[in-house]
Amino acid sequence: MKFVSVAIDGPSGAGKSTVARAAAAKLGYVYVDTGAMYRTIGLAVCRKGVAGEDTEGIKSVLPGLRVGIAYENGAQHVLLNGEDVSSEIRTPEIAYYASRVSAVPEVREFLLSTQRDMAKNGNILMDGRDIGTVILPDAPVKIFLTASSESRAERRYKELIEKGQQVTMESVLHDINERDRQDMNRAIAPLRQAEDAVLLDTSALTLDESIEAVLRIIREKTEENK
Ligand code: DC
Numbered sequence: 001m002k003f004v005s006v007a008i009d010g011p012s013g014a015g016k017s018t019v020a021r022a023a024a025a026k027l028g029y030v031y032v033d034t035g036a037m038y039r040t041i042g043l044a045v046c047r048k049g050v051a052g053e054d055t056e057g058i059k060s061v062l063p064g065l066r067v068g069i070a071y072e073n074g075a076q077h078v079l080l081n082g083e084d085v086s087s088e089i090r091t092p093e094i095a096y097y098a099s100r101v102s103a104v105p106e107v108r109e110f111l112l113s114t115q116r117d118m119a120k121n122g123n124i125l126m127d128g129r130d131i132g133t134v135i136l137p138d139a140p141v142k143i144f145l146t147a148s149s150e151s152r153a154e155r156r157y158k159e160l161i162e163k164g165q166q167v168t169m170e171s172v173l174h175d176i177n178e179r180d181r182q183d184m185n186r187a188i189a190p191l192r193q194a195e196d197a198v199l200l201d202t203s204a205l206t207l208d209e210s211i212e213a214v215l216r217i218i219r220e221k222t223e224e225n226k
Pocket of ligand 1: 039131
């Protein structure tokens with residue numbers, strides 16, 4: 001049996017994970033959040049006291065490191081050497097570390113086969129930055145999901161405030177622009193739309209409309225490929 005892979009790429013804060021998770025649940029596909037894997041390595045680096053700019057230090061953390069994925073009631077959990085760090089990776093500090101470690105080729109290489117292998121075992125919906133361009137270039141469905149940096153900052157700001165974190169709108173917008181710059185300009189696997197990806201701008205869409213739009217694209221593409 002041939003499994004379906006859906007690749008969803010785009011910048012941070014476009015609602016990608018929320019939309020992707022909901023769409024995967026609707027379809028009964030396994031949802032893979034690859035950003036969480038980079039965040040897990042970022043956390044490992046941070047815990048070791050290695051600076052985000054220290055490429056050699058980052059590389060030295062990789063041997064012996066295990067990044068695992070587990071599912072509980074359909075929800076993805078990430079494991080760092082067996083420890084569930086799913087909540088701990090959701091801070092601005094670890095987002096910064098994730099962005100830094102993701103620019104190191106050895107880190108990307110480290111995660112590549114795990115990510116590719118996940119697509120061999122079932123229908124999956126994988127979200128990240130390079131899924132359609134590098135990890136699953138043959139995916140029959142590719143979506144580039146984006147939104148203006150202002151609307152992304154607004155959403156991220158609300159999310160962080162609800163979690164009780166102390167941030168300002170300016171700092172959130174600054175972080176988003178900074179991460180976009182890093183993700184798009186890095187030498188390896190930069191964030192870019194695959195040629196055969198469908199562009200979806202969610203700036204003016206509600207969450208439900210974004211999920212509907214993603215499901216529509218997946219339905220159309222899988223019909224085309226039948
Ligand atoms: O989607 P996110 O914010 O959780 O991702 C965290 C960081 O990891 C982000 O700076 C981009 C990077 N990343 C990547 O380089 N490639 C992926 N496939 C997923 C995330």
